[in-house]
Amino acid sequence: MADLTATAIPSGPRPRRRLSGRNIMIYGTLLIVSLYYILPLWVMVMTSLKGMPEIRMGSIFSPPVEITFQPWVKAWAEACTGLNCDGLSRGFWNSVRILIPSVILSIAVASVNGYALINWKFKGSEVFFTILIFGSFIPYQVMLYPIVILLREIGLYGSLSGLVIVHTIFGMPILTLLFRNYFSSIPEELFKAARVDGAGFWGIYFRIMLPMSLPIFVVAVILQVTGIWNDFLFGVVYTKPELYPMTVQLNNIVNSVQGVKEYNVNMAATLLTGLVPLTIYFISGKLFVRGIAAGAVKG
Amino acid sequence: MTHSIQVKDLTLNFGAVSVLKTMNLDVAEGEFIVLLGPSGCGKSTLLNCLAGLLEPSDGEIWIKGKNVTWAEPSERGIGMVFQSYALYPQMTVRGNLSFGLKNARMPRDEIEKRVARAAEILQIGPLLDRKPAALSGGQRQRVAIGRALVRDVDVFLFDEPLSNLDAKLRSELRVEIKRLHSRLNNTMVYVTHDQIEALTLADRIAVMRGGIIQQLAAPQEIYNRPANLFVAGFIGSPSMNFLPGKTVDGGRAFEFAGNRIGLEGYEGAPGQRDKAILGLRPEHLVMQDTAEPGLTLPATVEIDEPMGADSLVWLKAGGQPVSVRVPVEKRPRAGQEVHLRVDIRHASVFDAGTEERV
16 A cells, blocks of 8 residues: 555646756756846945945945935936036936937837838839848948038037937838838738728828737837937937937046046946836836737737 | 629739739629639739729729729728738727728718618627627628628628638528628629639639639539539539540540440530540439440449438549449449449530630
8 A cells, every 4th residue: 555655646737846956957047147137236236325435445245334325416416527517417308308209200200111111012112121221231330420411411410309310310220120020910901901991091000000019119119218328329429518418428427537436426327327228128018018918919 | 784893904913923814804783703713813813903902904994884993992882801801900890890981081970870780780789899809700700791881882892701710600601691692782702712602602603713714604504514624623522523535426426445425415516526525523423233335434433432411432434533422322332343324414525635615
């Protein structure tokens, strides 16, 4: 009888061992990788909450003995870049004023582009698309100076609208590709049915295509917000100091050579700058999943 | 008789590929036309041209006496039903039905009235506030038909509407479409590759191959007098038996593998041909034990496939596989030697060169 209980009859789910070699491998790897990513963040947050004397003691991993938010306040409102001493707040609002129109404009144009290229094929539409995609392979450096001249000629050099145009243009190839491919997955018969129902170019776009494309719009917003917010090159080339975006200002704060290096202020400034893309990821991550679930309806 | 649809010398090329070749087709008012053919024969292309979703390379399309070759799909007075239903997933059934009417800026109460009528005809009233995702395949296709119905058009275009449904639903909806046609009396053009649908629904069938209409005739005519070998082989399941041979005695007899079959009673006049093909449907052959010269062929039974009411027997006659439909209680044994009596009045003789019926 004892033998029978030891070798249980196979029935129901197969018993699994918690502490198998496989589990140790998987969870061990995950643990190490997450430590690798979390440690720098830990150091940054801790350092930004310490005063300078405590930082000079050199124990970068230890939590602050005396928590202070002064570095954050200084980074936001008091740090000096060039002539201005109003901290990152100026750069933040500049970035917002660049970001919002750039994201809206580039996504609006690219989605219509993608829709037209897939559903309203015209003579040469394939060639047009190839040229557009080819544009994404040309290095930015090649185009920097010609665009400076172009913007100067139309009188937009150094202004925020000039930078918005640049961001819209440079977002075009990848976004058009994104939308074109997504729209191509929407059954053609749906488009035909809408035409028989008398809907025109914009009618089909707004009434049929847009409501079915929430997920891809979320993806495009994530791409553009992080891309444009993190942009440094265009910001520094096409604007002037009082209009610099947050990233350029951050660089100016962190890399200033005179005086004492205020590590706590630098850390706080860096965290502040990274906050926007981070928030976007957290918010849209959920939206993204919901969007996919809503879009999974097959007609 | 007034024409509802007229296709005049319609040609469509995709690059170097010619999909429709100077096609002509006249559809009478209230007629149910089925475009039948294997995939790639151009039947859906023709339908899309009628709908205005594809631009022809040449030729004209007339609907209700108006040249609509350059007209937008919505201006042609057509409604279309698609294979994949093509319902707008984000709209309710009511939204789907009224979308076209809203685009036409129809007054709200008129839209209400038409949606209610379509819902009543198709019995989808309880589903009006559901989204397409919450409907079954059959219900979705009803809504798709309803979308064409509310437009109150003269011509209905169906693009393989039943192909995505399972066999039972398909036969149910088939009857329903037929009922709809007899109630509304609209002109209907129906594309399918399913010959049962074609034979049961059509007033006339257009059998297509390679962008050319091979035969345009009533279902019985197509079944009994196929214009050529392709139509004969495509229509009918199990398909027609083809026996290669020649006509002799000035077309009074057919010689196949040393056997002579009299063509007495055959409706055509085949004449003397060195290479001809005798086409016989499985139900036009009778198995018997005794030979009758000039009327029967010797054959050996290979296998049989019982199908409920009757059984399809496969035999070998003169080296050719031949199928015969027999009542299930008369199923023979394998290996049995039998004689097949040919019903020559229902046979077809084709010229082996031109493949035309003679």
